[in-house]
Amino acid sequence: MRNSPNIIVTGTPGVGKTTHCEALADRTGLRHLSVNQIVKEKGCHEGWDEQFLSWIVDEDKLLDAIEPDALAGGCIIDWHACDLFPESWIDLVVVLRADSATLYDRLAARKYPEEKLQENLDSEIMEVLLQEARDSYDAEMVVELASNSADEMESNVDRIVAWLAQWKKDNAE
Ligand code: DAT
Numbered sequence: 147m148r149n150s151p152n153i154i155v156t157g158t159p160g161v162g163k164t165t166h167c168e169a170l171a172d173r174t175g176l177r178h179l180s181v182n183q184i185v186k187e188k189g190c191h192e193g194w195d196e197q198f199l200s201w202i203v204d205e206d207k208l209l210d211a212i213e214p215d216a217l218a219g220g221c222i223i224d225w226h227a228c229d230l231f232p233e234s235w236i237d238l239v240v241v242l243r244a245d246s247a248t249l250y251d252r253l254a255a256r257k258y259p260e261e262k263l264q265e266n267l268d269s270e271i272m273e274v275l276l277q278e279a280r281d282s283y284d285a286e287m288v289v290e291l292a293s294n295s296a297d298e299m300e301s302n303v304d305r306i307v308a309w310l311a312q313w314k315k316d317n318a319e
Contacts, residue, residue, distance in 0.1 A: 152238075
């Protein structure tokens, strides 16, 4: 049994996953697992996809790479997908959301090519990640939070910190 929970922070690229995870790691001491970084550093991929400008992830290798951390607990898993992690590893799934105009500006600032930008905007509008989270985890584990402003981010982090304190109380031996 974990004595610290594992949290997934997911959502379309640009919604604020990394920013939230860094703030949460700072506030709580939980470890920020950036899946992008792990995929790159540990070679959990089958090469670079030139069309989608992203790694072609080898999910089995990725799961092997993060399993020791996940079993130890206390991880904040930062990725734009959530359906591959075993449900038994996870205690909370946070799906961040952003308005189209906000997301457009953030992805344009990253100089995403038009096609990739549009694809991500469509995915956000169609609630693809929210649906994936709801399909993969118990309804009560999935929380949808707006991430358009610094105030929203601050209140999201406060909320997750409060959830963590409650989890620790509920799971104290
Ligand atoms: P992700 O990791 O989901 O791709 P990010 O954390 O890198 O997203 O954030 C993308 C950009 O948007 C970055 O410049 C920080 C900014 N940002 C993210 N969340 C925000 C928020 N709630 N309020 C204001 N800016 C935000």
